[in-house]
Amino acid sequence: MIKGLTLLSTRIKQKVNSALLTERCVSCLAPTTDHGLCAACRSDLPANTPACPRCALPLPDSATGLCCGDCLRDPPPFARARIPWRYEFPVDRMIGRYKYQGQRKYGRPLMAGLARHLEEALAREPDCRPEALIAAPMHPARRRQRGFNQAQDLAEYLGRALDLPVLRGRVHRTRRTPTQRGLDRAGRLANLNDSLTLTGEPPASVAIVDDVVTTGATARALASLLKSAGTQRVELWALARTPAPVSPRPHPAVTPPAEQWPDWR
Numbered sequence: 001m002i003k004g005l006t007l008l009s010t011r012i013k014q015k016v017n018s019a020l021l022t023e024r025c026v027s028c029l030a031p032t033t034d035h036g037l038c039a040a041c042r043s044d045l046p047a048n049t050p051a052c053p054r055c056a057l058p059l060p061d062s063a064t065g066l067c068c069g070d071c072l073r074d075p076p077p078f079a080r081a082r083i084p085w086r087y088e089f090p091v092d093r094m095i096g097r098y099k100y101q102g103q104r105k106y107g108r109p110l111m112a113g114l115a116r117h118l119e120e121a122l123a124r125e126p127d128c129r130p131e132a133l134i135a136a137p138m139h140p141a142r143r144r145q146r147g148f149n150q151a152q153d154l155a156e157y158l159g160r161a162l163d164l165p166v167l168r169g170r171v172h173r174t175r176r177t178p179t180q181r182g183l184d185r186a187g188r189l190a191n192l193n194d195s196l197t198l199t200g201e202p203p204a205s206v207a208i209v210d211d212v213v214t215t216g217a218t219a220r221a222l223a224s225l226l227k228s229a230g231t232q233r234v235e236l237w238a239l240a241r242t243p244a245p246v247s248p249r250p251h252p253a254v255t256p257p258a259e260q261w262p263d264w265r
């Protein structure tokens with residue numbers, strides 16, 4: 001009996017501790033958090049401003065309000081991109097842990113922040129509200145390898161937060177494309193050529209959801225496909241955008257130094 005109670009109290013203590021710990025900031029361990037990130041760490045996230053209003057490419061301060069050269073030369077098939085952060089520290093580490101190590105608690109603060117960002121944007125521009133969301137596709141083999149599709153996970157989260165339907169199982173990669181990492185934009189477009197197919201008729205306005213936009217090649221390919229199937233307006237929503245130009249270098253390690261990213265579990 002006593003033994004049983006001791007066991008029970010230990011279990012309760014463990015539960016209470018783990019409940020308290022899950023309320024701590026994923027970056028600095030401060031106890032007060034907003035979806036897993038404290039106010040100070042949230043305000044330190046690298047905001048994607050100024051950025052190209054069309055594709056959200058990060059731009060220097062001197063280019064505020066201007067479109068990037070790519071969009072001027074070759075306008076993308078999506079009307080605009082809404083991407084609140086730059087793919088820099090600590091956003092890159094947070095997404096890396098979420099995406100490659102399946103630690104959703106690192107993705108959650110960013111997902112909640114993106115939902116808030118979109119909510120505010122759509123309140124200002126209600127005509128831009130899409131009829132449905134669609135996740136950037138991932139090849140099933142890669143999904144099996146990773147265990148989940150982070151773009152689909154993000155689309156489902158945003159669908160619930162913004163009360164928008166999510167289109168599922170409508171886009172497929174018809175053959176496995178080598179990883180996009182390390183390829184320049186032309187390489188990525190060639191890599192994606194003919195690899196996407198769409199089933200059924202898409203709605204008139206759709207937002208494509210992805211975690212990180214690098215060259216925008218996947219979004220361009222999917223937006224073109226949607227438009228050729230009858231969609232009138234496409235937006236691109238993502239957590240983070242990489243700065244240009246993209247140099248073909250190996251992906252940075254996703255495991256940061258222990259002192260910066262304590263893991264208390």
Ligand SMILES: [Zn+2]
Pocket residue numbers: 025026027028029030037038039040041042
């Ligand atoms: Zn913090």
Ligand SMILES: [Zn+2]
Pocket residue numbers: 052053054055056057067068069070071072
């Ligand atoms: Zn642009």
